[in-house]
Amino acid sequence: MNAPTDEQLLADYLRGDEAAFELLVRRHVRELHQFAMRFTNDAPAADDVVQDTLMQLHASAEKFDPKRRFKPWLFTITANKARDYLRRRTRRREVPIDASTGSDKSGGQRFVELFEATSVAPDEGLLVEEKRRLVKQVISEMPTRLSEVLILAYYHRFPYRDIGEIVDAPLGTVKSRLHAAVANFGEQYKLAVAELERKRSTS
Amino acid sequence: MNEDRTTPEERLLDLHLDRLDDEQRVLVETELQQDAAMQEKSQRLGRILKPLDYWQPAAATDRLADRILDTIRGQQLPGIIKMQPESIDAYRPRFLQFRDLAAVAACVLLLVGVFVPGLSAVRSRSQRAACANNLGSIFRGTSIYQEVFAGSLPFAGQAPNAMWLPSSDSSRPFASNSRHSYLLVKGGYGPTAKNFICPSDDTAVPMVVDDFTTRKDFTRAANISYDALNLCSGGGPGDASKLRPRKSLVYMGDSNPLFTNAKFNPAVNADVTNSLAHGRGGQTLLTLDGAARWAKSPLVGPNQDNIWLAGTIRNYTGSESRSGTNDVQLIPGLPTGDVAAHDAAAHDVGAGNPGVE
Numbered sequence: 001m002n003a004p005t006d007e008q009l010l011a012d013y014l015r016g017d018e019a020a021f022e023l024l025v026r027r028h029v030r031e032l033h034q035f036a037m038r039f040t041n042d043a044p045a046a047d048d049v050v051q052d053t054l055m056q057l058h059a060s061a062e063k064f065d066p067k068r069r070f071k072p073w074l075f076t077i078t079a080n081k082a083r084d085y086l087r088r089r090t091r092r093r094e095v096p097i098d099a100s101t102g103s104d105k106s107g108g109q110r111f112v113e114l115f116e117a118t119s120v121a122p123d124e125g126l127l128v129e130e131k132r133r134l135v136k137q138v139i140s141e142m143p144t145r146l147s148e149v150l151i152l153a154y155y156h157r158f159p160y161r162d163i164g165e166i167v168d169a170p171l172g173t174v175k176s177r178l179h180a181a182v183a184n185f186g187e188q189y190k191l192a193v194a195e196l197e198r199k200r201s202t203s
Numbered sequence: 204m205n206e207d208r209t210t211p212e213e214r215l216l217d218l219h220l221d222r223l224d225d226e227q228r229v230l231v232e233t234e235l236q237q238d239a240a241m242q243e244k245s246q247r248l249g250r251i252l253k254p255l256d257y258w259q260p261a262a263a264t265d266r267l268a269d270r271i272l273d274t275i276r277g278q279q280l281p282g283i284i285k286m287q288p289e290s291i292d293a294y295r296p297r298f299l300q301f302r303d304l305a306a307v308a309a310c311v312l313l314l315v316g317v318f319v320p321g322l323s324a325v326r327s328r329s330q331r332a333a334c335a336n337n338l339g340s341i342f343r344g345t346s347i348y349q350e351v352f353a354g355s356l357p358f359a360g361q362a363p364n365a366m367w368l369p370s371s372d373s374s375r376p377f378a379s380n381s382r383h384s385y386l387l388v389k390g391g392y393g394p395t396a397k398n399f400i401c402p403s404d405d406t407a408v409p410m411v412v413d414d415f416t417t418r419k420d421f422t423r424a425a426n427i428s429y430d431a432l433n434l435c436s437g438g439g440p441g442d443a444s445k446l447r448p449r450k451s452l453v454y455m456g457d458s459n460p461l462f463t464n465a466k467f468n469p470a471v472n473a474d475v476t477n478s479l480a481h482g483r484g485g486q487t488l489l490t491l492d493g494a495a496r497w498a499k500s501p502l503v504g505p506n507q508d509n510i511w512l513a514g515t516i517r518n519y520t521g522s523e524s525r526s527g528t529n530d531v532q533l534i535p536g537l538p539t540g541d542v543a544a545h546d547a548a549a550h551d552v553g554a555g556n557p558g559v560e
Binding site: 022030032034051054058116121131134159178179182186 | 222254257260265268
């Protein structure tokens with residue numbers, strides 16, 4: 001027997017089946033938490049974001065449009081909560097995405113430059129833990145509009161269409177943001193590696 | 204795929220992010236095989252994306268789910284909201300009447316007649332894509348292992364004088380080649396037991412997770428569909444503890460057709476025979492640059508090396524090693540559970556293992 005779909009579980013919950021809601025929570029809590037962790041780079045904040053998301057799901061489940069798919073909808077709520085958290089935390093400046101990472105136009109210059117020989121960071125001398133720390137740093141410093149697309153595409157393997165739904169952007173914009181995000185990551189990671197190597201050599 | 208609307212670089216990104224359907228993937232992989240510059244770009248992009256794999260946040264525990272559920276119950280948040288009956292019906296199948304069943308049956312018959320031949324091809328391509336995904340996961344684990352162990356491939360230690368095929372010679376211990384790649388599973392470097400199962404291999408079953416920590420190898424041959432680079436050479440050129448392999452070296456792939464049921468089959472023509480996986484039309488191969496590609500011949504690479512053979516050797520007893528560091532031979536893993544007659548296999552070949560933390 002096939003496991004019930006998310007949409008079936010939500011419908012069951014709306015008919016009064018609390019167990020269906022619990023199953024939905026347990027099914028998605030891990031992936032939501034990973035998403036929130038990468039989005040906020042803060043474990044307690046990720047817990048809060050996931051909790052807020054699931055509480056909103058509990059309270060507002062009737063707003064779900066049965067014509068849509070559940071999972072992108074759930075991630076939309078999570079992304080909104082995570083963005084709210086980031087705004088509250090830092091009120092950080094949003095860098096226009098075409099400032100250093102290409103524009104929203106597909107195939108921005110930076111993305112093409114990414115394939116040049118000098119674009120690859122020489123990180124062979126770094127420990128795994130050092131690389132992990134640099135990746136966290138680079139993604140957390142990336143403009144939110146880019147980092148969210150990169151996280152959804154790379155780590156969660158969402159199709160472009162679902163990402164568009166989650167970040168509320170048309171397909172072309174999603175693609176160009178992903179290109180810009182990859183270019184931004186490649187560029188900033190290379191700079192971060194160089195900075196770490198420089199600090200090492202001077203210490 | 205509409206190639207007019209995407210640049211080669213965009214297609215490469217989609218390939219690396221698994222965003223292509225089977226047909227698109229085959230097209231891009233064909234492009235890659237024919238265009239050395241694109242191959243180079245693909246490798247660069249792979250190296251740019253690779254660091255992202257290092258950030259794997261700790262998984263949330265069940266306690267988070269418990270806490271959230273308790274909070275919801277404790278706060279007595281607005282209860283279950285009743286949905287309108289017509290909306291509920293969207294999820295519920297209604298009982299079918301006879302005419303509905305007849306219509307469905309007719310449609311099914313029509314679709315079967317029209318699409319079954321095509322479905323077979325789609326299924327085949329889908330299996331190849333899933334196979335490449337498996338090998339991609341194994342590559343990522345191998346990369347992390349290499350980071351930890353100074354560039355060495357997963358290596359469970361040498362077994363002096365050992366054979367990689369079961370032998371009647373009781374003076375020669377048996378040492379399965381699969382014990383090396385098993386380190387990726389046991390050490391938690393990323394690939395799961397399922398990643399070692401080719402989707403076209405109907406007889407294979409993933410190893411049971413509970414057995415991971417107590418064993419030094421897969422439980423049985425059915426747990427590993429893929430054959431790997433011959434590393435059972437006793438300090439010869441295949442000694443992975445010293446190996447700094449060329450990035451284009453084939454490391455793993457679909458099974459070598461020269462060996463079936465733990466025996467060498469001399470009747471197979473190694474020059475023209477593909478792996479028995481995927482309908483003998485070719486084999487998925489993983490190279491150490493991270494590419495998992497479909498090859499329609501066992502002769503691969505710039506030197507047309509035959510991946511089924513060690514050098515030019517044509518007959519195998521299980522003692523043969525590769526002819527040099529650039530030679531590739533994929534050999535089967537035969538975990539000791541399948542060669543009970545060879546108790547020598549129980550020797551602790553992993554003792555003093557330089558590859559285990």
